[in-house]
Amino acid sequence: MRSPLHCLLPALLLSIAPTIHGQTHDLLIENAQVMTLDPTLGDLRETDVLLRDGRIAEIGQRLTVTDVERIDARGMLLLPGLVDTHTHLWLSAARGQFRNTPQTDYFLLKKHLARHYSPEDIRIGTYFGAVETLASGVTTTVDFFHNLRGPEHWEAARQALLESGIRARLLYGAHDDLKAEQSIDLEHLAEVAAQPAQGNLTLGLGWRGVGEGAPATLQTGRREIEAARSLGLPIAVHSGGARNAALIDSGLLGEDVQIIHATAATNAQVASFRAAGSSLSLTPITEHRVGYGLTLLSDYAAVGRLGLGIDGPALAGSADLFANMRLLALTESAANKAETAIEPRRILELATLEAARSIGMDKEIGSITPGKRADLILLDLNALNMASPGTNDPAALVVYSATTANVDTVIVNGVPLKRGGQLIGVDVPQVLERAQTSISAILNRAGGLPEVKPKL
Ligand SMILES: [Zn+2]
Incomplete structure (x- = not known):
């Protein structure tokens, strides 16, 4: 049996008073x-x-x-x-560490640092990211928590979001060291899903998907999505390249699934996403940054339910949805060699009403x-x-x-x-100082930057 959470949490965490909002x-x-x-x-x-x-x-x-x-x-x-349909707030204090070299490549360095995050680091990073996101004009965010290493990590992220006052959907994810055949803690997922809603926070599944369709991954993916569906949770999943086809072939897509990126989806795959009723989150800045190619709205418009996302202030550089809107608009005009290829109002809709619709929240938010x-x-x-x-x-x-x-x-x-x-009510110098201390300690514990194996 699990110890009561309050025994495991730092006193600081318990001092948080969500009632202030x-x-x-x-x-x-x-x-x-x-x-x-x-x-x-x-x-x-x-x-x-x-x-x-x-x-x-x-x-x-x-x-x-x-x-x-x-x-x-x-x-x-x-x-x-503004409605941010996809982010990763836990990693916010790592901003500036990703410097586009083989050792500081985003995916490699994230994995290297992630295993050294304590619950307190998660709390600090998530709060730091949440208040920056709020200050940047975003009132709703979907926080895909993919460094969830135990109930204390979950509680830390949850408390940080509550404390910030942002409207958030916190997605119960996995972590980079979880093996393909290992499920996330489905018992804990059911436990947290049964808790009464608090503040402006709702829950969902940050699903690993089915990878490229290998049997073990497929089996785990199926078990996880079925668990989330039995709890009535909305689901989000990263996809792109060969994963698009595997996801479609799995037959597990549905209206409750938000697909993130769907990089290099063919027209037929986009049609399949639409037929399944799934929605799509595009994150132009991070998609450009990691080299996924140009984020062209016209390639994905047929999905129907679309929204913009930040994909984490650390990788995006900041929690700036205005910059994402601008990049999406400019990319469309540039690629089509036509200023009139995109209407600014359509872009703004993708960060407000359409974004809300894409995450199933348009009855509550997204328009005045x-x-x-x-x-x-x-x-x-x-x-x-x-x-x-x-x-x-x-x-x-x-x-x-x-x-x-x-x-x-x-x-x-x-x-x-x-x-x-x-x-209001945010001690910004203190937030910055804690973020700095946290990331410095994580880097120390990680023993510096990862080793890069030479390519054979
Ligand atoms: Zn992401």
Whole structure:
């Protein structure tokens, strides 16, 4: 029998108080330029948005409300909070370690460092990544936790996300040293799935998939996905190259599966993903960085349910979904040798409403629609890189001009987590110091960089 978790956890972990983000405010955002991303509401000028009990209550001009806190949003662009459909927050403190040499190659160095992560390192890295992600205008993230080495590691990631206040789906994953025939801890998965939901956190399976279809991998993959399905959990899986075909041949795809990257998928494979009802997450910056090739939206558009993702601030360089939007737009125009190959609004949808739809959360988030969760961001239109008098359609401004530095305000579930460009209740110097200490100790324990075997 397992020891109670509290015996195993550092005292620090227990001091975390998720309740700090539990109270919702009633808020009136006044005089904003609004992009609702709701197809029936469209873009609105000088508009007020009322937030009550964590939800969007009313949208209109000069709303008469007396009993609320007010945010003056003149000169600001109000958007639904960005939705990051794929990330790996635990690794965030390793940013800068991946330096594109044979020894610092992402996959090799990640595996080398990963086994030296304590639960406390997971907590520090996940929190660090989560607050950067929030500060960057992302209100929902899907955190594929693929260094899960035991219940304490899980609890550390969970607590860090709760503490940050971000809306997150934490995906129960494996780790790099788990053998093909070894399952993840399915008993623990069932245990955590049975726990009552807390804060803005939900769960899913960070599935290893079926590899390239070898019998042992296929058998383990089947056992894991069937366990997740019996618990009603959403599923995500990395794929690409030969794995695309193996995944399709396994017959295990379905509407509950999100495929990540699907690098080099053929048109027939894209059609199979669509036929299975699965969704796709594209992460242009990391896909370009590791050399998967150009992320061309037109190659994947037929999947139907698509969203953008960051794929971890460590590999992406930062938790910047604006930069991912821009890269996707530029790649499409460049590859097609046509500026008009892509509409900026379509790109913005892939980071908001379409992203929410791709992860099955569009009834709750992704647009500024009465009844949905109050997950919102304000961008400062008076910044030098954003000032654009007379713009009727701000979509191009968001995609080609905005940076994370323009994110003035971030609200999740009606709770402001960033105002005036500053995170609320986050001791940033302390977060940085802990991240630095953590990664230095991990590198020490790992004995420096990995050895690279010469290629025969
Ligand atoms: Zn990934």
